[in-house]
Amino acid sequence: MILLTALLAGGLAGLLLARLGKQPWTFPHVQASWLAIVAFLPQGLAFYLPVSRTLLPDPWAAACLVLSDILFIVFCWLNRRLAGFWLLAGGAALNLLVIACNGGFMPISPQTAAHLISPALLETLAIGERFGLGKDILLLPEQTRLAWLSDRFLLPAWSPNQVAFSLGDLFIALGAFWLMAVRGQPPRLGRQLPKKRESCYQK
């Protein structure tokens, strides 16, 4: 939800900037959109589709997540010329790194999980067990590789939708905002070059 909020906020900022600059608002020219859709399919089966996510064994779900993240990074590479995609790629790579180092799932500590669910429910979960049917796995900080990249940040207590998120997610939120705000156009560095002079040899 926080990522979709960043996307929406970026879109609104982009609309405002286009209006101020008296330019028409255009959607970023994303290449190979099909690849992002294909990349999402394994995750859709493993984590989102109610029928398949309960049937798929954990090792398969982990493999789906890793495969999906690799394809998403390829998608970023194909769109590297668009502003914001380096942040999106960086976030995806950080998440992939910590997921790959921790058995194919995003680690979350019991301390962080305690902010999301009731203590009674937390007691029913064993260390090393998946956190519900999501992408997270419950691990103690000392068991976690690259713990600083895990789902360790929380939204403010007043937020109605409580989730834990990682540094990679923060990069992705910033990238989504940036992409939509500047409509994928890279910033102009320096002054524009003067128009080419007409050759004195021309008639």
Place this chain on the structure above:
Amino acid sequence: MNTKFNRILFTAHKAIRPNIQVVLALLAIILFILGAGAPDNGGLVGH
């Protein structure tokens, strides 16, 4: 008749095609941030 029908099809195709590209691009971005991002509560919040 056939030519007229083709012209209508061509006009409709020209009008819809850019929108399909925008919808696909938006879908790609949304699926990317849902897929590559991993904010999670395990679906357990509220239980």
